[in-house]
Amino acid sequence: MSQTKKSILLALGRLIKHRRKAQKLSQEQLGFLSNLDRTYISGVERGIRNPSLTALVSLASGLDTTVSELLKDLETEVTNLNLNE
Amino acid sequence: MSQTKKSILLALGRLIKHRRKAQKLSQEQLGFLSNLDRTYISGVERGIRNPSLTALVSLASGLDTTVSELLKDLETEVTNLNLNE
DNA sequence: GTGTGACTTCAAGTCCGTG
DNA sequence: ACACGGACTTGAAGTCACA
Numbered sequence: 001m002s003q004t005k006k007s008i009l010l011a012l013g014r015l016i017k018h019r020r021k022a023q024k025l026s027q028e029q030l031g032f033l034s035n036l037d038r039t040y041i042s043g044v045e046r047g048i049r050n051p052s053l054t055a056l057v058s059l060a061s062g063l064d065t066t067v068s069e070l071l072k073d074l075e076t077e078v079t080n081l082n083l084n085e
Numbered sequence: 086m087s088q089t090k091k092s093i094l095l096a097l098g099r100l101i102k103h104r105r106k107a108q109k110l111s112q113e114q115l116g117f118l119s120n121l122d123r124t125y126i127s128g129v130e131r132g133i134r135n136p137s138l139t140a141l142v143s144l145a146s147g148l149d150t151t152v153s154e155l156l157k158d159l160e161t162e163v164t165n166l167n168l169n170e
Numbered sequence: 171g172t173g174t175g176a177c178t179t180c181a182a183g184t185c186c187g188t189g
Numbered sequence: 190a191c192a193c194g195g196a197c198t199t200g201a202a203g204t205c206a207c208a
Contacts, residue, residue, distance in 0.1 A: 037205095038172085051201080052137050124183090124184075131192080134183085
């Protein structure tokens with residue numbers, strides 16, 4: 001796993017945690033809302049999971065947002081979002 | 086795999102194919118640009134692959150766009166983008 | 171309420187090829 | 190140039206017990 005990938009996943013994790021806190025949800029509650037295991041949420045927030053598109057869709061709707069919104073935030077956080085060079 | 090997931094992946098595939106054609110790229114060329122195997126690109130376009138976040142990032146930059154842009158298009162195509170109900 | 175390690179099953183992703 | 194397949198290695202999905 002490249003360093004850039006890691007930083008993307010870490011940024012995603014921070015973002016999701018931030019959104020979750022803003023909604024005053026526990027990982028358990030978000031897990032329920034998104035039909036994902038609480039420990040899986042934990043892994044995503046810590047940046048050790050690389051979620052699939054469908055997992056992202058589940059997460060986003062649990063957080064009452066869309067994937068594109070979520071990733072737009074990610075793109076403002078990660079300045080150089082390029083894996084291919 | 087639920088029906089909704091399939092329709093999301095099919096929509097993503099159509100979208101990517103459309104973008105790729107617009108750029109006048111072959112699957113092979115896009116594979117090269119995004120550092121992904123050509124057969125994998127083929128699978129994504131046919132909706133039988135569920136790409137990870139990092140794969141999406143790679144694809145997006147190969148298509149000279151961002152993941153959020155790509156998924157915004159997807160959200161306009163897929164009316165009910167909700168896996169959790 | 172969360173982090174973490176370990177685990178199994180299944181899909182991601184690559185590489186070989188065919189028509 | 191692409192769909193499709195087999196075989197392969199790595200990693201994601203999904204869950205558990207424990208601290």
